[in-house]
Amino acid sequence: DAGVIQSPRHEVTEMGQEVTLRCKPISGHDYLFWYRQTMMRGLELLIYFNNNVPIDDSGMPEDRFSAKMPNASFSTLKIQPSEPRDSAVYFCASRENEQYFGPGTRLTVT
Amino acid sequence: GQQLNQSPQSMFIQEGEDVSMNCTSSSIFNTWLWYKQDPGEGPVLLIALYKAGELTSNGRLTAQFGITRKDSFLNISASIPSDVGIYFCAGVGGGADGLTFGKGTHLIIQP
Numbered sequence: 001d002a003g004v005i006q007s008p009r010h011e012v013t014e015m016g017q018e019v020t021l022r023c024k025p026i027s028g029h030d031y032l033f034w035y036r037q038t039m040m041r042g043l044e045l046l047i048y049f050n051n052n053v054p055i056d057d058s059g060m061p062e063d064r065f066s067a068k069m070p071n072a073s074f075s076t077l078k079i080q081p082s083e084p085r086d087s088a089v090y091f092c093a094s095r096e097n098e099q100y101f102g103p104g105t106r107l108t109v110t
Numbered sequence: 111g112q113q114l115n116q117s118p119q120s121m122f123i124q125e126g127e128d129v130s131m132n133c134t135s136s137s138i139f140n141t142w143l144w145y146k147q148d149p150g151e152g153p154v155l156l157i158a159l160y161k162a163g164e165l166t167s168n169g170r171l172t173a174q175f176g177i178t179r180k181d182s183f184l185n186i187s188a189s190i191p192s193d194v195g196i197y198f199c200a201g202v203g204g205g206a207d208g209l210t211f212g213k214g215t216h217l218i219i220q221p
Contacts, residue, residue: 004152033208043153043198045208056208091152098143099209101152 002026004102006092012108018080021105024073025094033093034067034077037104043091049075082109112137116199116212123189124220131197131215132183139201142175142182143209147196156197157184179203186217194219 005024013019025032033048047057049069057067064083069075079086089106093099116133123129133142141160145153157168159175159182166173172185182201186193196216200209 031207035209042213043209043211045210048208050207056206059208093152093209095207098155098158100155101145103150103152 004092004094004100006090006102006105008105009103010106010108012110013082014110015083016081017109018078019082019086019107019109021077021090021092021107023075023077023092023102025075025092026096026100027073029094029096029100030072031095031099032069032075033095033099034075035091035093035101037089037091038087046077046090079107082107084109112139112201112204112210114199114201114210114212116215118215119213120216120218122218122220125189125191127189129186129189129193129217130183131199132181133199133201133212134181135201135210136180137201137203138179139203139210140179141202142173143200143202144171144173144182144184145198145200147198147214149195153198189217189219191219191221193217 007022034046037043046059047067052069067077089104091104093101114133144156147153157173162179164175170187196214198214199212
């Protein structure tokens with residue numbers, strides 16, 4: 001199994017630009033989670049889906065953040081417009097019984 | 111929201127020593143998990159605990175789910191250089207499916 005796949009691994013963008021992060025969960029996993037990791041706040045849950053339906057988005061920091069899961073094998077996390085304080089590592093995880101994490105996308109907004 | 115207090119924040123030990131770290135919470139969790147994160151990678155699941163009082167081993171790692179369901183510990187025996195990394199506890203509870211993470215224990219091993 002290839003595990004959870006995320007792309008890109010690194011993203012550097014300027015403030016105000018739109019950023020789209022992508023995730024392919026492990027096949028057969030019916031839950032998908034997006035987390036953000038920063039030095040100050042650690043690992044935080046942003047949003048999660050069950051069977052492609054968003055269940056809890058209370059962790060999404062602002063309206064600038066949005067996430068979609070158009071099918072069972074793909075999800076996106078979009079930030080528009082991006083700000084320097086959005087700089088962090090964003091992880092996608094999928095779950096059948098327990099959560100397995102992707103390698104993350106390191107986002108830097110200048 | 112739920113919070114996990116993980117300690118110690120960092121540990122400097124000699125190779126071969128045993129390691130112990132723990133997490134506590136004011137809230138009850140239904141599942142406790144321990145992850146390890148290496149630089150530039152995502153957290154990797156080490157051990158999952160599902161029942162209060164459960165004691166589970168995975169090689170040199172042993173973890174327990176506290177009786178009160180508000181705490182868990184992880185022990186590593188006879189540490190080796192590849193044990194270096196950040197260890198996170200995580201809990202599932204309160205009707206939520208997402209993980210609540212501790213702040214991590216940074217393990218540094220001196221040869």
